[in-house]
Amino acid sequence: MSQIDLNLPGPAASRRVVVAMSGGVDSSVVAALVSEAGYETVGITLQLYDHGAAVQTPGTCCAGSDIRDARRVADGLGIPHYVLDYESSFRESVIDDFADSYARGETPIPCVRCNQTVKFRDLLSVAKDLGADALATGHYVRRVHSEDGPRLLRGTDPARDQSYFLFATTREQLDFLRFPLGAMDKAAVRDHAARFNLGVATKPDSQDICFVPSGDYAGLVKKLRPETEAPGNIVDLNGNVLGQHRGLVHYTVGQRRGIDIGGQKEPLYVVRLDPDTKTLVVGPREALGVASCRLSDVNWLGPAGPDPARPLTAKIRSMAKPAPARFDGTSVIFAAPEYGVSPGQAAVLYDGDRVMGGGWIADTQPALAAAA
Template identity: 45%
Template sequence: MSGGVDSSVAAALLVEAGVPVFGIMLRLWSAPGTTNRCCSPDDVARARRVARDLEIPLYVLDMQEPFRSHVVSVFVNGYAQGSTPNPCIECNRQIRWTHMLRAAESMGASKMATGHYARLEAGPDGPVLRRAIDRDKDQSYVLGMLSPRQLAMAAFPIGSLTKAEVREHARQRNLAVADRADSQDLCFLGGRDYREVLRELDGVSLAPGPILDSDGRQLGQHSGLSDYTIGQRKGIGVAGPEALYVIAKDLRRNALVVGPKAALGRTHLATGRVSWTSATPPSLPMNLSAQIRYRAPARPAEVHWLDGGGVEVELREPAPDVTPGQFAMFYDDDRCLGGGMILA
């Protein structure tokens, strides 16, 4: 439970179904001068009030150390290596469905329900992860790295509801969080720009370097490669006859490569080892849909095995947002089959 409307309604639906429930809230991050979105005193107070209204116990667990090790450090190291990480996927896999699940099981839980917008169905090889009914809120992408065993322990009570229906459920139950605004940023940023946080944490090189066009001509100077991501247009600091976008980071030369939007289009990518949501991986090569960022559309693609358990993906149409460090998740219609981190 986070003190938000989604996890609160998920808990309420289970209570009303007669399921014995207890709540867990995670204390993940604290930093001087920062109001953390995930575990502030106000969040704890809201979660306690909901638990009291639902007449269920609530336990607040301190998981700052594993969160720092498995999420924040990976985030920092990713930027140091020139990629653009997705910490929410690592948090779900490493913190919620590893550390929190282990704690929940030790406390007697047989399932762990969350307020994610996704659906689970029983299949011949175990749970089938599907997109939520509310496609605008669908979160199957950030759950696609969960293992079959982790999914077997999961439940998503609100996955068949729209966001509007979730809020209405909360109002009908007089939950104080019914109209609480959705969070928009990473929980450990505290509303700050990620670059400000990177500057406070060790391990990221902020050495300035050249901004080059695709022909190698220098157009200006960047403030540090970690300040930029593939596809970025605003804040580059150079101008041309047409809008310029970040199309690559050259770590060897510490150079930022920019070009017109057309130069962003890529039809090929490769991932690291893929985590499949089913115990039986799909038979590749196979025509699937590939989603390469959280809010990106899923694009038709042909997926082939690579040595080491990764895959090679050939998109039917160029995509402007292929970004190392992000994840490619693979779908068969609305079923999420799993995914892997984009390496190139």
């Protein structure tokens, strides 16, 4: 079986590579592959939070078993392994940001914030301090060399591709990062885990946001930002009061269930949230159609600057199908009305498989208003 090539100059034995080890099968396989290829390999696991403190449920710390798994894998591979306490940084950059985003009436993506801050900012800095030549992670994306520098591409397996979550990776970070699993599917990764006899070979993938393993996002936000549970009016597109809601924390754009307004001719969906007035605006499905969305904190990875005439595709949710669009440097203009576009989410722009850049959705222009 051919070994991986991290595209580092000189013999592998002369290069030090830090591997971000979460305790799962993906990052464990990365550590094994990097070590097998002859690189000096150092494993680092970040303790990001105490679960009991995060949700005010004493006696639990779901980071503990993962840290132990990572340490056992590192011991089995014969590589050094360090655990770094980044709880305060994670709390400020990810958990507090998550709660604040909900309080602003947005739909946050904490996994992007975690990659953007704690992992690809803080951990990358630690790796450089350790004299590493690269930081390798278990993300399913590809990094390829080109004349204009490294490019970020979708993972080969569409079912595992994580490029949406890495849009905020900067050019400087991309120079230092390596993604050995980008051309593999999950079955191949688990085959490697079995080949290396890793104890995590059959460990299930995590499904929920790590600091909300129960999936009760509203419960966590209510504890951290109690004002999000304040009731208010449910109004239609014309501002007519239809009823009362039980707190904006329970609603996201595009939601249909839980509105509880009867006697309507057609189903109602959440169109937008106004936290200043505690108002929930609802309407028919066609009211969810968006003509364009304005982005904030744009990170551009494409050549030169954005070209408004260049046809691209845009992904506005991690599970959404990429939609034809153009980008003028500030706003994404969709070729046809796009549904489920919510402030707080990310819009990621692609040219084929290449990630051109992206940003955070700040606000949207309804297709109905644009056509009026």
